[in-house]
Amino acid sequence: MSSVLPASLPAEVRPAPRRFAIDYRWFAVAFVVLSGIYVGYRMYQQAYGMTVGLASTEPEFQTYWMTLFWTQLPILFGIAIAVQLYLIATRDRDIENVAPDVELKRYFSFTMWLVVYTFTFYWTGSFFAEGDGNWHQTVLRDTPITPSHIVLFYACIPIYLLFGVGSFVYAMTRIPAFCRGISLMHVFAVVGPFLILPNLGYNEWGHAYWLTEEIFSHPLHWGFVVLGWNALALAGVLMQIISRMRELLPIVFKAETTA
Amino acid sequence: MTTETLESDRRRAAAPRPPGRVDPVIAAAGLTPAAARVSRVFDILVVIAVVLLFTGAIHLHTMLLAGDWDMFTDWKDRQYWPLIMPVVLVMFPAALQAVFWTYFRLPIGATVAATCLMLGVAITRPVQFMVWTDYPLNLVLPAQMIASALVLDVILMVFRNALFTAIFGGFAFAFIFYPANYIIFAPYYVPVAHQGMIASVADMIGYVFPRSATPEYIRIIERGTLRTFGDSVSWVSALFSGFICIFMHYLWWKLGIVMSSMRFLPNNTKVMAMMGAKAPAAPVVAEPAATPEAAR
Numbered sequence: 001m002s003s004v005l006p007a008s009l010p011a012e013v014r015p016a017p018r019r020f021a022i023d024y025r026w027f028a029v030a031f032v033v034l035s036g037i038y039v040g041y042r043m044y045q046q047a048y049g050m051t052v053g054l055a056s057t058e059p060e061f062q063t064y065w066m067t068l069f070w071t072q073l074p075i076l077f078g079i080a081i082a083v084q085l086y087l088i089a090t091r092d093r094d095i096e097n098v099a100p101d102v103e104l105k106r107y108f109s110f111t112m113w114l115v116v117y118t119f120t121f122y123w124t125g126s127f128f129a130e131g132d133g134n135w136h137q138t139v140l141r142d143t144p145i146t147p148s149h150i151v152l153f154y155a156c157i158p159i160y161l162l163f164g165v166g167s168f169v170y171a172m173t174r175i176p177a178f179c180r181g182i183s184l185m186h187v188f189a190v191v192g193p194f195l196i197l198p199n200l201g202y203n204e205w206g207h208a209y210w211l212t213e214e215i216f217s218h219p220l221h222w223g224f225v226v227l228g229w230n231a232l233a234l235a236g237v238l239m240q241i242i243s244r245m246r247e248l249l250p251i252v253f254k255a256e257t258t259a
Numbered sequence: 260m261t262t263e264t265l266e267s268d269r270r271r272a273a274a275p276r277p278p279g280r281v282d283p284v285i286a287a288a289g290l291t292p293a294a295a296r297v298s299r300v301f302d303i304l305v306v307i308a309v310v311l312l313f314t315g316a317i318h319l320h321t322m323l324l325a326g327d328w329d330m331f332t333d334w335k336d337r338q339y340w341p342l343i344m345p346v347v348l349v350m351f352p353a354a355l356q357a358v359f360w361t362y363f364r365l366p367i368g369a370t371v372a373a374t375c376l377m378l379g380v381a382i383t384r385p386v387q388f389m390v391w392t393d394y395p396l397n398l399v400l401p402a403q404m405i406a407s408a409l410v411l412d413v414i415l416m417v418f419r420n421a422l423f424t425a426i427f428g429g430f431a432f433a434f435i436f437y438p439a440n441y442i443i444f445a446p447y448y449v450p451v452a453h454q455g456m457i458a459s460v461a462d463m464i465g466y467v468f469p470r471s472a473t474p475e476y477i478r479i480i481e482r483g484t485l486r487t488f489g490d491s492v493s494w495v496s497a498l499f500s501g502f503i504c505i506f507m508h509y510l511w512w513k514l515g516i517v518m519s520s521m522r523f524l525p526n527n528t529k530v531m532a533m534m535g536a537k538a539p540a541a542p543v544v545a546e547p548a549a550t551p552e553a554a555r
Binding site for chain 2: 020022042045046049050091092093094095096104108111112114115118119121122123124125126127129130131133134135136137138139140141172173176177178179180181182183184185188213214215216217218221222224225228229231232233234235236238239240242243245249250252253254
């Protein structure tokens with residue numbers, strides 16, 4: 001998969017370096033598709049939240065909300081697993097000999113994975129999380145699978161898992177430094193937000209057994225906060241990328257200028 | 260640079276460069292113009308990532324630690340609100356200051372954090388609180404920390420030191436929070452007579468708008484004799500908050516340094532082989548070349 005530029009060959013028989021170009025197609029597709037998904041979910045909440053989402057024992061709740069819940073779970077987790085398997089199956093089997101220009105392109109692709117990951121993190125941590133807050137401060141919960149939870153926990157989190165874990169697998173299968181060593185901060189940045197999903201067990205357990213009232217700063221919610229702090233570790237990953245790109249840029253563009 | 264204005268910089272940047280003369284920034288970076296252009300693309304990607312990530316992370320952090328004090332106007336009392344909000348809000352700005360200052364010498368971390376939070380709440384308060392659950396915007400106005408953050412960044416720029424920034428900046432961040440927000444919330448503190456009792460306008464909004472899943476009792480917040488000092492309660496709270504923010508700022512500065520570490524742990528050789536590395540394990544990259552000194 002990697003293209004190799006053998007340095008030992010004489011200059012006249014070495015292939016001319018390709019012009020460096022960054023491919024944004026999948027990046028743009030991801031933004032457009034994800035925006036559509038998130039806006040679609042919000043419109044669905046607007047249409048069916050207050051009308052058929054208030055009581056979980058009503059038949060309409062089963063029709064409109066539980067159908068969505070049981071449909072989205074296998075689809076989203078299935079896509080997430082399929083993407084990881086694809087990344088592993090198409091890995092670079094000669095990762096030690098990646099040419100500098102290819103490596104630089106892969107760093108750009110890796111950065112785009114991270115940007116899309118942050119996009120999904122915004123929708124989860126800010127947009128739909130506060131939507132969950134105002135819903136539960138308004139509507140008494142009679143089920144852990146409420147209209148706001150179905151979107152926040154069982155749609156948004158699988159989506160960001162796809163891109164968080166995907167960025168990790170991409171880096172490990174295509175970028176030499178991230179294959180040789182495990183980026184500690186990348187682990188934090190992916191595993192911390194990932195653990196929000198199992199932490200949901202603690203949250204729902206607490207809501208089921210204690211009448212906490214819906215005070216949003218209640219200690220029952222602090223697990224989410226500590227795990228969310230791990231997002232800060234993405235700064236470390238970006239620093240690792242910057243560190244290597246500082247070395248790669250002069251090498252790649254010197255070759256291009258020479259050609 | 261110290262004696263030049265931004266305007267003169269802008270004029271110089273806009274003026275055509277004489278042929279053969281290289282931009283000093285690019286020359287210092289050792290990049291060709293093509294490499295500099297690619298580097299700028301990367302910068303844009305990083306800016307997008309930073310804004311999206313910290314809008315999500317800081318908003319989540321604030322809503323779950325300060326939650327109701329930020330969400331509802333009638334929770335913005337004069338004892339707990341000026342105490343809790345700055346302590347919660349100073350954390351991420353301190354961490355971002357550490358990253359931006361240590362690696363890039365940019366004194367903008369706190370302002371970036373404040374702006375990201377404002378961006379997040381400016382979207383969700385209307386779209387979620389107003390449009391979905393029909394709250395009046397008057398009841399869900401957020402606080403702002405942009406003034407506090409600007410002061411914090413200026414103090415970092417002046418002192419160029421984490422400890423002094425924590426002591427003076429952390430304190431100022433909390434102390435400025437209340438007066439900087441008072442302009443917005445003063446109308447809601449106006450007293451009104453309600454069924455023979457005195458309440459504030461904010462309280463009245465809370466009384467008449469039912470929040471069926473939140474506490475319905477009237478919050479009695481000032482239990483001690485401090486209330487006999489009248490409006491000094493808010494300043495005492497701000498002072499106390501400033502004291503805590505000094506330590507909180509320093510702690511989160513350190514956390515910012517730790518979380519931006521570039522350390523790689525050695526990978527398992529079998530995993531490496533599975534992932535495509537045929538050569539034996541190369542020495543693990545310890546700390547990268549981009550030390551804070553080199554990155555300056």
